[in-house]
Amino acid sequence: MNLVPPALLASLDLPAILDDLPIGMAVLDREGRVLTVNTALERLTGFTREQARGVPCRHVVRSGLCQCSCPAEEPQDTDIVNRLRRRIPVRISAIPVRDVSGQELFRLDLVEDLSAIRDLERRLEEPGAIGKLVGKSRAMERILRLLPAMAQSAAPVLVVGETGTGKDAVAEAIHKLSPRSREPFVRVDCGPMSPESLDAALFGRGQTGGEISAGAFQRARGGTVYLSDVGELPDALQARLLKFLDEGTMTVAPEGAPTPSHVRLIASSPSEPEELVRANRLHQDLASRLSAVRLHLPPLRERREDIEFLLNHFLGFFSAKFRKNITGFTPKARLLLLAHDYPGNVRELRNLVEYAVMVCPRTSIPPECLPAHLLNHLAVPGGGT
Amino acid sequence: MRKKRVFIPLYKDEVAPRFDLAAEVLIADVSFEEGGVVSENILLSQPSVNNLCDLALQKEVDVVICGGIEEQYYHFLRWKRMEVLDNVAGRALSVLDRFSQGTLKAGDILFSTEAVHAR
Numbered sequence: 001m002n003l004v005p006p007a008l009l010a011s012l013d014l015p016a017i018l019d020d021l022p023i024g025m026a027v028l029d030r031e032g033r034v035l036t037v038n039t040a041l042e043r044l045t046g047f048t049r050e051q052a053r054g055v056p057c058r059h060v061v062r063s064g065l066c067q068c069s070c071p072a073e074e075p076q077d078t079d080i081v082n083r084l085r086r087r088i089p090v091r092i093s094a095i096p097v098r099d100v101s102g103q104e105l106f107r108l109d110l111v112e113d114l115s116a117i118r119d120l121e122r123r124l125e126e127p128g129a130i131g132k133l134v135g136k137s138r139a140m141e142r143i144l145r146l147l148p149a150m151a152q153s154a155a156p157v158l159v160v161g162e163t164g165t166g167k168d169a170v171a172e173a174i175h176k177l178s179p180r181s182r183e184p185f186v187r188v189d190c191g192p193m194s195p196e197s198l199d200a201a202l203f204g205r206g207q208t209g210g211e212i213s214a215g216a217f218q219r220a221r222g223g224t225v226y227l228s229d230v231g232e233l234p235d236a237l238q239a240r241l242l243k244f245l246d247e248g249t250m251t252v253a254p255e256g257a258p259t260p261s262h263v264r265l266i267a268s269s270p271s272e273p274e275e276l277v278r279a280n281r282l283h284q285d286l287a288s289r290l291s292a293v294r295l296h297l298p299p300l301r302e303r304r305e306d307i308e309f310l311l312n313h314f315l316g317f318f319s320a321k322f323r324k325n326i327t328g329f330t331p332k333a334r335l336l337l338l339a340h341d342y343p344g345n346v347r348e349l350r351n352l353v354e355y356a357v358m359v360c361p362r363t364s365i366p367p368e369c370l371p372a373h374l375l376n377h378l379a380v381p382g383g384g385t
Numbered sequence: 386m387r388k389k390r391v392f393i394p395l396y397k398d399e400v401a402p403r404f405d406l407a408a409e410v411l412i413a414d415v416s417f418e419e420g421g422v423v424s425e426n427i428l429l430s431q432p433s434v435n436n437l438c439d440l441a442l443q444k445e446v447d448v449v450i451c452g453g454i455e456e457q458y459y460h461f462l463r464w465k466r467m468e469v470l471d472n473v474a475g476r477a478l479s480v481l482d483r484f485s486q487g488t489l490k491a492g493d494i495l496f497s498t499e500a501v502h503a504r
Contacts, residue, residue, distance in 0.1 A: 055496050058402045059474035062453040067396055067406050081403050081453035083472050083492075323435070323461065 009105075024090075024111035028057050030104055032070075044090070044113055046083025061111060063092055070094075071107060077114065089114040132169040134313050137303035143170070143295065150293055151177035156245060158230070158290045159268040161297030164347030167268035168228065170295060174266060175224040183223030186216040190227055195234040202227075203240065204252045217250050220263040230267035230290065231276040238283050241265075245289045265290070300342040300349065307338055307349065314350050315365075318357035326357055329365045336367055340374060387417045391484060392446040392467075393477050394437060395426070400473050400480055404454040405434035411477050412444055415485045422485060434458055441467060450480055450489070 018025050024041030026034055034052040037060070042048055047060050058066035064078035071094035079089050090111050097106040133144065150157060151174045159167045168187070175185040188201055199205070202225075204215030212218065216225045227233070233241065244250045245265065249258035267290050269276060276282035300307060311329065319326045329337065333356075342348050352371060360369040367375060391414075393400055394407030401407035408431060413424035429436055438461060441449060448468045462469050473480055475495025483489040 051494065055474060055494055056399075058396070059399075059452060059494070059496070062402045064403075064406065066402055081405070081455055083453070085454060085456040085459050085471070087455050323438075 024113070026052070026057055026061060026109040026111070028107040028109060030107075032057050032107070034060050035106065041111055044082065044088065044111060045080065057109060061092070061109065063090065063111075065092060071096075071109070080111070089118045133166055133173050134310065135303070135306045136309040137306040139298045139303050140306060143297070146295070147173055148177050150174055150295070152179070153293065154264055155292040156265040156267065156290050157293045157295060158273060159266065159295045159297065160270070160272055161268070162270055162299045162345055164345030165297040165299055166346050167297060168226070170297065171224070171226040171228075171266045171268060175226075175264075178224070178264070180223050180264060184220050185224050185226065186220040187226045187228060188216045190229045190232040192232075195236060198234065199237055199240075202237065203250055206252050212252055215252075217244075217261050217263055222262045224264045224266055227265065227267040229269060231269050231271060231281045233282075235283075238286050242283065242286045242289060245286075300345045304338075307342070308334075310346060310349050311337055311353060314353040315357065318354050322357055324357060324360070325363055326360055326365060327363050329356075330367070333365050333367045333370060336370065336374070389415050389417070389447040390445060391415055391481065392441050392444065392449045393480065394451050395477055398476050398478070400450060400452050400475060400477055402452040402474070404437065404449075404451040404458060404471075406432045407437065407451075408432045410437065410440065411481075412446070413481055415481070417485065417487065422481060424481075438462065441465075448484070450484065 018027070018036070018038035019040075021038055022040060024044045025038045026041055027036050029035055034055050034057050037045070037047070037049050037052050041061075042052075045052075045060055045062070052060045058070065061080055062082070063070075063080045065076060073094070075091055075093040077089070077091050079087050081087050091114055092112075093110045095108040095110065096104045097108060098104050133140075133147075135141070135144065147170070157171075157174060159170045161167050171187075172185060175181060188198075190198065193201070200213065200215055202215050202217065204218050205213045207213055227241075240250070244261060247258070248260055248262075250261045251258050273282060273287035273291050273294075277284050277287050300310075311334070315326065315328065318324075328334075337349075337352070344351075352374065355371050356365045356369045360366075362369075390412065393411040393413070394404050395401055395409040395411055396407060401409075408429045410427045410429070411424055412427060413422050415422050427440070429440075434455075438458060441462065442465060446467055448470065449462055450470045450473050452472065452474060454469070454471045459469055459471060470484075470489060470491045470493075472492045473489070473494075475483075475493070479495045480489060480493075483493065483495065
């Protein structure tokens with residue numbers, strides 16, 4: 001016996017009731033068709049409630065349980081593939097809604113996004129890596145240990161290292177490990193750009209109608225601004241940056257009032273700040289401020305024990321990316337790769353492995369599949385396996 | 386004669402909600418001028434997204450019609466010059482019928498939504 005009149009059910013504004021819930025929820029009829037979904041589930045699945053209405057829930061939620069153990073009697077961890085083609089880890093619970101006689105009227109499916117938790121777990125468990133930064137040498141292990149502590153501070157960080165050592169990856173890792181990780185990470189290359197364009201790219205620019213064209217500091221909101229190659233910054237902008245570091249305020253050109261900014265600054269340079277100051281490329285005051293926390297990334301030739309680890313790491317990465325069954329390097333190719341001095345550091349090694357995996361038709365990469373310039377440089381006789 | 390080979394991962398008689406979880410595939414040769422459809426069903430020993438991609442390649446498929454598919458597999462199939470109509474929901478035969486009329490689009494939902502009363 002159905003005690004709830006259909007007219008009353010039809011009059012319920014379920015979306016309004018459910019929209020305030022922070023987790024995804026679908027209301028299903030007894031046949032498992034969607035009656036409505038809340039906004040959290042709309043965001044998660046990419047289906048609007050209008051698109052989802054009347055559709056069997058397996059075509060909306062699209063979880064790993066839909067084709068085997070639906071409805072889940074206990075909360076279960078699985079994943080969904082949403083309309084934007086993203087796989088998202090979720091926890092799904094099904095709650096039957098019954099009338100007083102015990103007859104099932106609806107079913108509520110609760111879909112909880114576990115992305116943030118899984119991301120955190122992965123970061124904690126991943127050996128020898130934080131984000132894109134990987135390494136097993138003592139020097140890199142020390143850096144990987146330091147990063148989480150650096151991330152908790154709001155002090156500026158200066159990352160120093162040769163080209164290709166992973167300065168951008170360090171900056172991104174610090175941001176991702178920090179309490180600001182949900183806010184934007186904005187990268188500005190201080191390289192060849194006119195001072196006016198760079199000023200606008202950093203601090204924004206006032207428009208004639210009073211509006212502000214946002215620069216990196218506005219776009220980052222409470223996140224991180226990363227200045228790559230800070231030694232290239234023009235004098236006037238160095239002074240403005242120093243003012244921001246001293247007072248925590250910034251002004252928008254041409255005549256804006258100082259406004260507080262809570263971004264964290266990370267800068268990088270291929271040279272030590274003392275060298276930049278000696279060469280008159282960096283103000284002493286700014287160098288001292290930026291160097292509050294300094295991280296030196298050693299070149300690959302100074303941590304040769306990382307080379308084999310990185311070769312295997314990138315081999316696995318590119319084999320999966322190109323869907324190839326390549327399990328290693330032939331002994332001769334491995335010796336050649338280990339003997340190279342990698343002036344372009346990790347970036348060069350990565351590019352080299354990417355090329356080799358792309359062109360290799362076998363399960364082990366032989367010397368012939370390595371780039372010609374490397375073979376010429378190392379003067380391989382014959383180039384056989 | 387314009388003919389296309391269509392690949393539809395199945396769940397029972399529907400387009401599988403997820404490409405990676407389908408253990409059965411409908412492969413059909415659709416002839417637009419003659420309106421004819423010749424099809425075969427292939428059962429896989431277990432769901433495997435890599436096996437599905439390999440099967441689509443091996444069968445020289447022109448169009449993949451599927452439900453949810455992950456970005457990397459979508460781009461892989463596109464890279465292999467297949468057209469991918471994803472986020473399609475409905476019974477496989479209705480979907481195939483719509484396709485043979487030349488009106489099927491990615492994102493089409495062909496289930497009837499009558500008799501659903503909540504707002």
